[in-house]
Amino acid sequence: MNIIVNDSQFFSMMLRPISSLALPDTVISQLKNHGFCYVNDILDESASEATCIDAIQEARICCKVPKSFSALDxxxxxxxxxxxxxxxxxxxxxxxxxxxxxxxxxxxxxxxxxxxxxxxxxxxxxxxxxxxxxxxxxxxxxxxxxxxxxxxxxxxxxxxxxxxxxxxxxxxxxxxxxxxxxxxxxxxxxxxxxxxxxxxxxxxxxxxxxxxxxxxxxxxxxxxxxxxxxxxxxxxxxxxxxxxxxxxxxxxxxxxxxxxxxxxxxxxxxxxxxxxxxxxxxxxxxxxxxxxxxxxxxxxxxxxxxxxxxxxxxxxxx
Ligand SMILES: Nc1ncnc2c1ncn2[C@@H]1O[C@H](COP(=O)(O)OP(=O)(O)OP(=O)(O)O)[C@@H](O)[C@H]1O
The missing domain is CATH 3.40.50.300 (P-loop containing nucleotide triphosphate hydrolases)
Structure with a gap:
């Protein structure tokens, strides 16, 4: 997943609380109910085994940083x-x-x-x-x-x-x-x-x-x-x-x-x-x-x- 730009961005993103992501309240409470509190938790491979996989996918998309290109490209x-x-x-x-x-x-x-x-x-x-x-x-x-x-x-x-x-x-x-x-x-x-x-x-x-x-x-x-x-x-x-x-x-x-x-x-x-x-x-x-x-x-x-x-x-x- 394309989420990291540099080390400091990496750590601040990983430690970001789930509740701060731009997600619907229902998704956030679903994730919390399953014990996911920080971005770090949902990016972990083992999270894919949880039953709330749709909510996890939605949250993972929120963490993506879109690629950038130069105007010339x-x-x-x-x-x-x-x-x-x-x-x-x-x-x-x-x-x-x-x-x-x-x-x-x-x-x-x-x-x-x-x-x-x-x-x-x-x-x-x-x-x-x-x-x-x-x-x-x-x-x-x-x-x-x-x-x-x-x-x-x-x-x-x-x-x-x-x-x-x-x-x-x-x-x-x-x-x-x-x-x-x-x-x-x-x-x-x-x-x-x-x-x-x-x-x-x-x-x-x-x-x-x-x-x-x-x-x-x-x-x-x-x-x-x-x-x-x-x-x-x-x-x-x-x-x-x-x-x-x-x-x-x-x-x-x-x-x-x-x-x-x-x-x-x-x-x-x-x-x-x-x-x-x-x-x-x-x-x-x-x-x-x-x-x-x-x-x-x-x-x-x-x-x-x-x-x-x-x-x-x-x-x-x-
Ligand atoms: N064989 C042909 N030779 C010359 N002109 C033709 C021929 N067939 C269709 N046309 C012209 O194309 C016109 C029809 O255009 P067209 O079917 O693209 O309209 P449209 O905007 O898609 O209309 P609609 O919203 O009703 O589907 C005819 O009225 C005629 O002027």
């Missing part, structure tokens, strides 16, 4: 992060080069604003190899509203033949590398994510798509409970993005705001925005032209760009 890691192109230069530009690994990006918009079209396009493009500036991985496509149309996916993939190098292009292989799951409830979605490790053993997943995070069709009576579950899912997606160095893209619907002006805002509001790294608002313009506006990015002002959806997929407007 972080910058270098960020520059090396693979990006997934959308095949629209204009859209890639406002995404800072494409959908990034270790990043959770939210696409919001009204029905027909192009969210699913973008998701389908990147589920193909993530398979571009490193030599073609892609992550060269597979997609876990979590299709909560059965909006994924495989015939359309095939049409888009076929149009990508040139990007994949032409001769060795294998459409079946592209489709095989998009793993589709259709959870019927928010709880089923949680289970899919909890079991991600098992799934990833057999396939190199570099992109998770959740289209959509809004489970309004399913009747969960308690809105608060539903919101909490949604936040837990977003937290889990964040952890998966970091741990497995993959990109996460979620789509979200618009709902009426409570400001009395009938404004449409992304479901989950600001609390949801806090749990994603980037948020983009999509709108349909005319014909098959669309606009994307950055609502939240750590690197750019509120920029926007236009793109089109063609028979072949996402492209720049000529």
């Amino acid at each position: 972080i910058l270098q890691e960020e520059l090396l992060r693979p990006k997934i192109t959308t095949l629209s230069q204009a859209l890639d530009n406002i995404l800072d080069g494409g959908f990034q690994c270790r990043t959770v990006t939210e696409l919001c918009g009204a029905p027909g604003s192009g969210k699913t079209q973008i998701c389908m396009q990147i589920s193909i493009n993530v398979q571009l190899s490193e030599s073609k500036n892609g992550p060269g991985g597979q997609t876990l496509y979590i299709d909560t509203r059965s909006g994924l149309c495989i015939a359309r996916l095939k049409e888009m993939a076929t149009a990508c033949r040139v990007c994949f190098g032409g001769q060795n292009f294998d459409i079946d292989r592209i489709l095989e590398h998009i793993i589709v799951t259709r959870p019927q409830s928010i709880d089923e979605l949680s289970t899919v994510l909890e079991n991600f490790n098992e799934l990833d053993k057999n396939c190199q997943i570099r992109l998770i798509i959740v289209d959509s995070l809004s489970f309004r069709r399913y009747s969960i009576e308690d809105t608060l409970q539903r919101t909490q579950k949604c936040f837990r899912i977003l937290d889990k997606l964040n952890k998966l993005a970091t741990r497995f160095n993959l990109a996460v893209v979620i789509t979200n619907e618009l709902v009426n705001s409570f400001n009395g002006n009938d404004d449409l805002v992304p479901a989950g509001g600001l609390l949801c925005a806090q749990r994603v790294h980037k948020r983009f608002m999509l709108t349909r313009l005319d014909d098959n032209k669309f606009a994307a506006r950055a609502m939240k990015t750590p690197t750019m002002p509120e920029v926007s760009s236009k793109f089109q959806v063609t028979a072949g997929g996402i492209r720049d407007i000529m």
